[in-house]
Amino acid sequence: MKRLYVSFFAAVLSLLLAACSQEPSAATQSSQQPPAGNQQQATAAEPRQPAAPESKPSESSAKEIVLATTTSTQDSGLLDVMLPAFEQKSGIKVKVVAVGTGQAIKLGEDGNADVLLVHSRKAEDEFVSKGFGTDAYDVMYNQFYIVGPADDPAGAKTAKTAAEAFALIAEKKAPFISRGDDSGTxxxxxxxxxxxxxxPEGDWYLSSGQGMGATLQMADEKNAYTLTDEATYLSRKLNLQVVMQGDQSLLNPYGIIKVKSTSKPDEAMQFIQFFTGEEGQKIIGEFGKDKYGKGLFVPSAKKR
Amino acid sequence: MLMTPEVWEVVWLSLKVTTTAILLGSLIGIPLGACLGLYSFPGKRLVIVLIYTCMGLPPVLVGVIVYLLLSRYGPLGSLGLLFTPEAMMLAQVVLVTPILAGLSLSAVQAKERAYWETAKSLGASPLQLVFTIVKEARKGIWAGVAAAYGRAISEVGAVMLVGGNIEHHTRVMTTAIILETRMGNFTAGLQMGLVLLLISFLFNSFLVIGVLNQLKTGRR
Amino acid sequence: MNKLKLSDLEVAYRGKTVLRVDKAVFEHRKIYGIVGPSGSGKSTLLRAMTLLEQPAAGRMDVFGTVVDLSSLTHAKGLPLQRRIGYVPQKPTMFDSTVFDNVALGLRYRGTDRTAIRSLVTEALELVELGHTAKQRAHTLSGGEAQRIALARVLVYQPDLLFLDEPTANLDPYHIAIFERVLKAIQQTRDITILIVTHNLQQARRLTDECLFIHKGRIVENGSTEAFFTRPKSPELQDFLCGRMIY
Structure with missing residues (x-):
């Protein structure tokens, strides 16, 4: 669907450009040349036009890749640290599209991105096995928290595992806000x-269909529980408290994948190597220590 | 997607919220605009400037203000209205009232002073006068209602903020489109968009047919 | 007490006085003609008395009830307003049926539905337009609209009827009907009529007394007969002979 739009707009744009560039020249030339020759020239010039951009990519547009990622990497500020370092090192500019994991993967499938940085292992594996991506790496992981009102009406703090905490919440029918947006979280x-x-079903289980920040806000307003990533939670000052952390199932691994159909495989690979390489991993590990007292992400680079 | 019960639910809520907001907004906005068009008083210019300014209020700003009002920590927090359809209606009322007032104002002003004088000389009380002129300016006011309806039902920023896009509760067409798009379901988003378009089309057709009929009989 | 009195009326536009009437008395059940050159202030006088124009000063005594015209608000003037019928030179019809237009005054007064039906029918018959009740008001011809405008005020039986050049835009046939209707009203109803007119023959035919207004002042008034046959002031003499240059 999206590809259709893009090509449609491109067609319209090129038509407009052609019209603009043709008219003035035709007007100036008509005084010197007979109209027939003028026409010929215009038509002869046309096929040459698309050739022009092809000669350029090595200079400018090749030095630019599109990264489709989840809002969490952008909102946490990690990319603000990583990207300048990468751009300085490689000279490649990175355009970031920060969306939900679902949309990020869709962008990859449609060939509208060159690299994916997402956190939904199952969807990532599917993406690779369907042949849309290659060179998938583990990059890092972060933690999820179960957070809720300070008085913990469901007594979820007493639970030993995340699943147990959820069971307690469901049993007490304590309000729980789900993001319901098919994101990694x-x-x-x-x-x-x-x-x-x-x-989970019933009045107590609400699906917000919104991002993490908005969902946390809503949980705070409604005195409800929710599942959140560490970075977003720590960056907000809310009255919600952590009721469960550290459980194995609350770990959240991020993967980085090259889109197979990318037109810039080399640049994409450079980007992946930077993230999984020594320098990138160090930055990831350090990130957030100054602000939150502890790193928000744990580096864990590994080829899958 | 097609018309599953979930989709109907979303469409129905959209219609319900916006229609209620338009009704409430009309109740405030139309008489307000008509009074401003008919009577003069000190400070009238300022009020008109304010209304015209508010006609262009960014919906998201309206959303933030209503959010802060209704927030648990806000002045009206005790009502517990945040993330309810009522909150969305409130935000849309704030959004459409200036539009309805502003467009009623110009519709009433477009009617010559002669209508005003005729009604007054026939013994209309101030209230009856407003009513008569509103009735006389109904075509222009209808156009205002249509414009306001279109703006309200297609608005997303404010309803997302104060409604919260909660499934089965405050999810309307526009917030559903955002959600579908974010999840990568462009097709579903587009289909929902088409439903939105269809509703706007139907609604405006009714209005246009009404206005056309008026024109036909009204002209010599 | 059966008199309409006007005293110390002064209407000004942007600080310039356009009309000054120290004193004018109109007796009940008579028809008064107000004549004078264009721009002399005839219409302004009528509009001030109809409460459509707020004068800088002026009192009106309506059969014993005195109001200060300069400070009258819409709401306060309403009881008096409802005793006045006003027909402008170019009547404005509301976008609905003739019936609805004529019924409007009664609806404002809270008259009940059945009474409205019979009163409106009666008023339409009076102006000889009973057949137009269901017609859209905008489709009326000029002459018809003028008579509907008359029916629209007669229907609520005003004590005072003010007409501002009601036949200026009509052909002789419609003028004749209009005058016939007016005569009939005057004979059958308890009503004081003021009519502003350019048509001197009409003034002579219809009125009991006449006022001549010139440059914002009442220059001469008296019985219609004396007014036309023995004008005293040189201005009126000039005006009647068509010699007045304005």
Whole structure:
């Protein structure tokens, strides 16, 4: 669908450009040359036009790749540190499209991105196995927290695992806000419900369909529980408290994948190597220490 | 997607929220605009400038203000209205009232002073006078209602903020489109967009047919 | 007490006085003609008395009830307003049926539905336009509209009827009907009529008394007969002979 639009707009644009560039020249030349010759020249010039951009990419546009990533990497500020370092080192500019994991993967499938940096292992594996991506690496992981009102009405703090905490919340029918947007966090939440062998339903279970920040805000307003990533939670000053952390199922690994159909495989690979290489991993490990007292992401580079 | 019960639910809520907001907004905006068009008083210019300014209020700003008002920590927090359809209606009322007032004002002003004088000389009380002129300016006011309806139902920023896009509760067409798009379901988003377009089309057709009929009988 | 009195009326536009009437008395059940050159202040006088023009000063005594015209608000003037019928030179019809237009004054007064039906029908018959009730008001011809405008005020039985050049835009046939209707009203109803007119023959035919207004002042007034046959002031003499240059 999106590809259709892009090509349509490109067609319209090139038509307009052609019209603009042709008219003035035709006007100036008509005084010197007979109209027939003028026409010929115009048509002869046309096929040459598309050739022009092809000669250029090595100079400017090749030095630019599109990264489709989840909002969490952007919102946490990690990319603000990583990208300048990479750009300085390689001279490649990175354009970031920060969206939900679902949309990020879709962007990859449609060939509208060159590299994906996302956190939904199952969807990532599918992406690779369907042949849309190659060179998938683990990059880092961060933690999820189950957060809720300070008085913990469901007594979820007493639980030993995330699934147990969820079961307690469901049992007490304490309000719980789900992101419900098919994002990595949402998928993680759904997997924990599955682990707890429960299907959350009823008035107490609300699906916000919004980003993490908005969902946390809503949980705070509604005195509800929710599942959040560490970075977003730490960056907000809210009255919500952590009721569960550290459980194995609350770890959130990020993957970086090259889009197979990319027109700039070399640049994309350079980018991946930077993230999984020594320098990048160090930056990831350090990130957030000054502000939150502890790193928000744990580096864990590994080829899958 | 097609018309599953979930989609109907979303469409229905959109219509319900916007229609309620338009009704409430009309109740405030139309008489306000008509009074401004008919009577003069000190400070009238300022009020008109304010209304015209508010006609272009960014919806998101309206959303933020209503959010802060209704927030648990805000002045009206005790009402518990945040993330309810009522909150969305409130935000849309704030959004459409200036539009309705402003467009009613110009519709009423477009009617010559002669209508005003005729009604007054026939013994209309101030209230009856406003009512008569509003009735006389109904075509222009209808156009205002259509414009306001279109703006309200297609608005997303404010309803997302104060409604929260909660499934089965405050999810409307525009917020559903955002969600579908964010999840990568461009097709579903587009389909929902088409439903939105269809509703706007139907609604405006009714209005246009009404206005055309008026024109036909009204002209000599 | 059966008199309409006007005293110390002064209407000004942007600080310039356009009309000054120290004193004018109109007796009940009579028809008064107001004549004078264009721009002399005839219409302004009528509009001030109809409460459409707020004068800088002036009192009006309506059968014993005195109001200060300069400070009258819409709401305060309403009881008096409802005793006045006003027909402008070019009546404005509301975008609905003839019936609705004529019924408007009664609806404002809260008259009940059945009474409205019979009163409106009666008023339409009076102006000889009973058949137009269901017509859209905008489709009326000029002559018809003028008579509907008359029916629209007669329907609520005003004590005072003010007409501002009601036949200026009409052909002789419609003028004749209009005058016939007016005569009938005067004979059957308890009503004081003021009519501003350019048509001197009409003034002579219809009125009991006449006022001559010139440059914002009442220059001469008296019985219609004396007014036309023995004008005293040189201005009126000039005006009647068509010699007045304005």
């Amino acid at each position: 949402d998928k993680k939440e759904k997997s924990i419900w599955k682990e707890a062998k429960l299907t």
